[in-house]
Amino acid sequence: MILVTGANGQLGRRIVQHLIARAPALLGGQLAVSVRDPARADDLARRGVHVRQGDFSQPESLARAFAGAERLVMVSTDGPRALRIAQHRNAIQAAREAGVRHILYTSFMDADAAAPTELAVVHKDTEAALADSGVAHTIVRNTLYADDLCLQVAPDMQQDVLRLPAGDGAVSLVSRNELAQAIAAAALAPRLDKRVYTLTGQASARYADIAARIARVRGKPLRYQDVPVDDYIRDLIDHGLPAWFAAALGDMFRCVGEGRFAATTCDFAALVGHPPKSLDCLIHEFYAPRNPS
Numbered sequence: 515m516i517l518v519t520g521a522n523g524q525l526g527r528r529i530v531q532h533l534i535a536r537a538p539a540l541l542g543g544q545l546a547v548s549v550r551d552p553a554r555a556d557d558l559a560r561r562g563v564h565v566r567q568g569d570f571s572q573p574e575s576l577a578r579a580f581a582g583a584e585r586l587v588m589v590s591t592d593g594p595r596a597l598r599i600a601q602h603r604n605a606i607q608a609a610r611e612a613g614v615r616h617i618l619y620t621s622f623m624d625a626d627a628a629a630p631t632e633l634a635v636v637h638k639d640t641e642a643a644l645a646d647s648g649v650a651h652t653i654v655r656n657t658l659y660a661d662d663l664c665l666q667v668a669p670d671m672q673q674d675v676l677r678l679p680a681g682d683g684a685v686s687l688v689s690r691n692e693l694a695q696a697i698a699a700a701a702l703a704p705r706l707d708k709r710v711y712t713l714t715g716q717a718s719a720r721y722a723d724i725a726a727r728i729a730r731v732r733g734k735p736l737r738y739q740d741v742p743v744d745d746y747i748r749d750l751i752d753h754g755l756p757a758w759f760a761a762a763l764g765d766m767f768r769c770v771g772e773g774r775f776a777a778t779t780c781d782f783a784a785l786v787g788h789p790p791k792s793l794d795c796l797i798h799e800f801y802a803p804r805n806p807s
């Protein structure tokens with residue numbers, strides 16, 4: 515049985531959908547999810563997915579949630595650093611005690627740096643905990659979600675300046691949905707050749723270039739402006755983001771500026787069988803004006 519954690523989240527739910535699409539036979543009792551609120555996974559239960567309650571902050575819930583799982587797709591949680599580190603360690607220990615044979619963990623680019631970005635520090639710790647656990651595991655390091663561009667370019671789309679502290683650094687973006695597709699493929703693979711897969715776009719691009727491409731597609735000007743990281747963090751806090759998260763994003767874009775999110779690999783294609791969508795294709799999906807139906 516394959517068990518996916520975090521299946522009420524945006525990535526976890528898409529992983530489950532791709533698993534079902536690729537292997538419908540799993541619905542005959544071989545697919546389970548663990549979520550904090552089972553009522554929100556009713557649709558999955560109706561389709562034949564075993565829905566279990568599990569909270570990484572409550573280890574006793576995980577013993578029940580993970581029982582009988584052979585493969586665990588462990589989706590990283592959100593929240594401040596210390597909380598996530600403890601949660602991930604709880605989940606790994608519970609998986610080991612439940613006899614899980616293989617853990618597939620959704621990590622983050624930069625997790626192997628000597629001094630990883632604030633967001634990647636958690637993943638570095640979790641990768642180390644997996645190595646110490648003795649449980650066979652595969653690490654899938656995700657690049658930045660292309661979907662988040664929609665938040666960076668204000669949701670009302672009226673903004674004409676994309677302000678980020680990313681300097682001249684390039685990023686390789688992939689949509690959440692495609693990342694989920696690759697993770698589902700990895701979870702179903704009879705054999706995985708690598709211990710660490712790094713999922714990136716086909717190519718990387720600088721934010722000045724990304725802004726120009728968005729402008730072309732939406733038919734409205736958009737230019738990139740590099741801003742000081744402290745101004746960016748203050749702005750996010752003024753707009754209601756928790757201080758820890760604002761600081762973590764500021765740190766991440768600083769590292770983008772250092773070129774640490776620019777790498778590209780062929781790992782997506784190795785898992786899925788074809789490359790991920792091009793940046794232009796993604797931008798078109800997110801920004802092309804919709805014809806009223």
Ligand SMILES: NC(=O)c1ccc[n+]([C@@H]2O[C@H](COP(=O)([O-])OP(=O)(O)OC[C@H]3O[C@@H](n4cnc5c(N)ncnc54)[C@H](OP(=O)(O)O)[C@@H]3O)[C@@H](O)[C@H]2O)c1
Nearest residue numbers: 520521522523524525549550569570590591592657658659
């Ligand atoms: N690569 C990137 O650009 C990027 C961007 C944002 C986030 N991330 C990371 O990727 C993860 C998945 O992304 P997403 O888009 O699905 O985020 P999301 O929609 O905000 O979902 C958050 C996920 O965290 C889980 N979670 C939170 N607290 C938990 C706890 N105490 N116990 C168990 N699970 C808990 C949730 O599980 P439930 O199903 O129980 O709600 C949910 O699956 C995030 O949590 C974060 O670590 C990566």
